[in-house]
């Protein structure tokens with residue numbers, strides 16, 4: 581068991597973060613996201629910034645605010661955005677069974693509400709992890725959650741080994757007791773990594789389940805941020821397709837189409853599709 585202890589003196593003001601008050605894909609700003617960019621961290625930060633932005637704030641200042649958020653809070657906000665998509669209650673993804681003799685695809689459907697609750701609880705409870713170094717009485721290392729700013733800093737560096745990267749990550753997020761990292765054993769480093777996973781469960785999220793093909797218990801790593809971005813990308817493409825079809829048929833602008841409630845957009849699309857199928861198959865009218 582990791583020998584972490586609680587630091588409840590201050591809690592992150594997650595509850596004060598505004599909830600997105602609209603569904604994703606319904607504003608011009610949502611159409612501008614470039615989902616093909618290789619900079620996934622930047623994309624996630626810009627999407628979260630757009631969800632937090634209010635008219636009085638300079639957009640660069642909002643992006644800086646989103647970049648400074650802990651990664652887990654950013655994931656929570658993305659999960660919330662996905663949950664605003666009409667009819668979306670689960671985050672669906674496919675992973676391969678990790679057993680080499682199976683390797684079959686496993687479909688996962690993670691309940692969004694449960695994930696948000698699971699991730700929000702530790703974030704609101706504690707700002708920092710105060711971790712007692714095993715076997716060194718009174719020696720404590722205090723870590724904070726990594727932020728988008730940290731990730732952007734790490735992306736600019738070159739690491740020769742995985743251990744070097746892991747050590748630099750810890751050094752970046754250590755707010756107290758950084759010097760103890762140098763004298764820590766490998767085993768203690770593993771304990772600290774476990775304590776950090778418990779403290780920040782949405783980062784490095786894992787799903788335990790049973791493979792439906794080989795019936796064996798498996799643990800699957802799930803990149804929640806990437807899964808959210810993929811779902812939002814699907815919604816983004818869908819919004820662009822709808823705009824294309826309605827603009828081509830009625831000559832409306834993007835802004836005009838986005839102001840039309842979704843149920844009416846669906847009605848117009850159905851009319852367009854019905855007319856298209858009649859043109860393709862004139863006999864359809866007599867059936």
Ligand SMILES: [Zn+2]
Nearest residue numbers: 677682791794
């Ligand atoms: Zn399997």
